[in-house]
Amino acid sequence: MWAAVTGKTMRYDAFSKCHPAVNFLFFVGAIGMSVVIQHPAYLLAGIITGAIYYLLLNGKKGWKTILGLLPMFMILTVINPLFNTLGATPLFHFGSRPYTLEALFYGAALASMFVIMMLWFGCYNKVLTSDKFTCLFGNLIPSISLLLVMVFRIVPNFIRKTQQIIGARKSIGKGISENATTKEKLQDGGTVLGSLTSWALEGSVVTGDSMRARGYGAAKRSSFMMYRMTGTDWILLAVMLVLIGATIVAACLGQFAATFVPAIQLAPVSWGLAAYTCYLLIPTALHIKETIQWHISRSKI
Amino acid sequence: MKKSNIATLIVFFLLIPVTLFFGSKLPGRGYYITGTAIIIELMIPFFMAFEGRRPQARELVVIAVMCAIAIAGRAAIPIPNFKAIFAIIMLSGIAFGPEAGFMVGAISAFASNFFYGQGAYTPWQMMAYGAGGMLAGFCFAKGRLPQKPLVMAVFGFLATILWVGPLLDCSHIFLMVSVINWDSIIAAFVSGFPVNLSQGICTVLVMLLFARPLLDKLDRIKGKYGMMEGENGL
Known part of the structure; x- marks a missing residue:
């Protein structure tokens, strides 16, 4: 039913x-x-x-x-x-x-x-x-809630970017073949992880500077509430x-x-x-x- | 006195004794509530200190990225109990200092459980992962230990099987073991050892293979954007 x-x-x-x-x-x-x-x-x-x-x-x-x-x-x-x-x-x-x-x-x-x-x-x-949790504690722990929200956004972003990196490497002939050895696979994984980290950290610094330029931390932040009693x-x-x-x-x-x-x-x-x-x-x-x-x-x- | 220092004093001299006093009167598995409450109370000063100094946007975003990499380290390897998350948390601590290490550990434990399922073990996991990141940050700060792959691998192995793993086993003791006495505690640690060992081996492999390239990338970013120059590290 x-x-x-x-x-x-x-x-x-x-x-x-x-x-x-x-x-x-x-x-x-x-x-x-x-x-x-x-x-x-x-x-x-x-x-x-x-x-x-x-x-x-x-x-x-x-x-x-x-x-x-x-x-x-x-x-x-x-x-x-x-x-x-x-x-x-x-x-x-x-x-x-x-x-x-x-x-x-x-x-x-x-x-x-x-x-x-x-x-x-x-x-x-x-x-x-997760959205309910951050809504509940957004006022009590603003920085940590913001941190959590950013993490939830970055994780799916990462998965997308990893696939892009692998695709890009494949198209210039640097991808791993079907019968690659474990060593080649590890090396390839290391390269992908490295470029992902670089990209993510550079992006994060730019994001941080952009947030600051737009006034993050200048005053108390109000938060959007989805729910009302x-x-x-x-x-x-x-x-x-x-x-x-x-x-x-x-x-x-x-x-x-x-x-x-x-x-x-x-x-x-x-x-x-x-x-x-x-x-x-x-x-x-x-x-x-x-x-x-x-x-x-x-x-x- | 700073707000976070007052919070630390309140936690240690008021909250924890009160919790112990009332916790000892609870029937049943009351000791689980007491233990978990104390773990949460122990984390309060860390989070208060972090909130209290109003972290800059840059710092928040960098910690968020390290958390996301750590969560990816938990998700990427499809073998149970063989996860790169410990190694990445420790590397964050090594690169950005003890406080960032704690935050990355605690937040990535909490956030990754939104994907894997929260449970009674969540606060313990946050504390254990955070403590691992903090220990790494402390041991490698100011060149106390050289940032060489072998040193980091040995450190990661020992920290996993002697520090983070046993801390996680404590949640198992409070949650699953029926009578708490020396027999059952030793049994819980012994049964947890293979899991800790496999995590330790994974940490060693990640440290040996990826630690140096990853740290190089982090150092380059720090140099390029002039981070690590202020008091707070970022």
Whole structure:
């Protein structure tokens, strides 16, 4: 259904259209909490919500990454008891060291944390693109943001120029032949790299002088903002703060407490789980709301 | 006192102790948050110092170009864990001084992760790459070490396997290892060693083959445009 709405190449995502500050804060909260919470119920909530949003962002290709995380999960789980020998029920002995059930469960919890982190970072990479980052921090670190913007421009420029250099060398008969030796290939690579560096650095000095001549550094720079905090953004921010506040209160009340070694002790599941899950479902909920709205407005036509 | 010095003092005597105090109370993998927060706090003085002295346009653009070359060094070789990025960061440090080396390292780590994917390891990578560039800049400044290919190759190899590589392995320890004790720390460093070794070999090859031509080009540019004459190097 979503594929039909969003088309094949560009996936529409409502959360990505929000203000970068909202996106950034959401991921700080989601990833930050995923590292601290080790109660199995909350871990499960984190994995499911993270996987859903990851799949919404990546479509069918997302399955590949998620399945790729499985072996990672297994390995991290199995390794833990080798280093952590505490626990009441030994399964077998590995040399003189016991391999305990509790440590195995603890390993599974730690591996889940890792998986959740990977999933949310996967989503972060899709949502918080480089332009959003520089927009967010442009005022705080102006020189470094400018540096980043320039790097992002230069990299594709380099690729183009490298191809031009190789083409130019070929047309004057200096290119490498199909069956060149490794030494010839390296020498050729060195020459291309050298001329690319010269060209890029000379260009950079000219650019720098030109920037200075046009008044760079003469006064405080203002920056162009693509994004503006809308009503929806403020509401989202408020909802996020309330939910994260509730989660922290729940954590302070000990609802997330979980010890695995030497004996497994879990706090009973309570309202904290609802707050945490709702927080993590914010992007998914936005996505679904937008899709439903689109369908309704389209059916009216 | 300069702003950046005040920032350094605040970071060392206020931010890091506070982070350690609250970090020790976090459950679960809280030590990852603590470690990463401290790494980010350690980078603040560097970035503040850079922002604080309002770098000239020329300097910004040259650093941007070196970052782009470093990123190309990560992308150009299609063999995993065999990347020219370390060598190019170190060469930037050698050519333009420790501060430029740090900036090139940190920024190229951060910027290249926009192509490769940001992760929990990003701050560690920025710190490790930056530290590599800074160390190279420091060791080769004022003719402390001769800029000969062999010297640079040995330096690059040692710096990669003993300095940048282990710093990167630390992120692995905080992120993946379940119990932090000497056994698991040594295991993490040992399992990271082959990766560091292959990076080190790549650094040696790049230093031996391309360091001199690249430095010649950089020196020529510096001479031609009268850079490296001011206080700040550029």
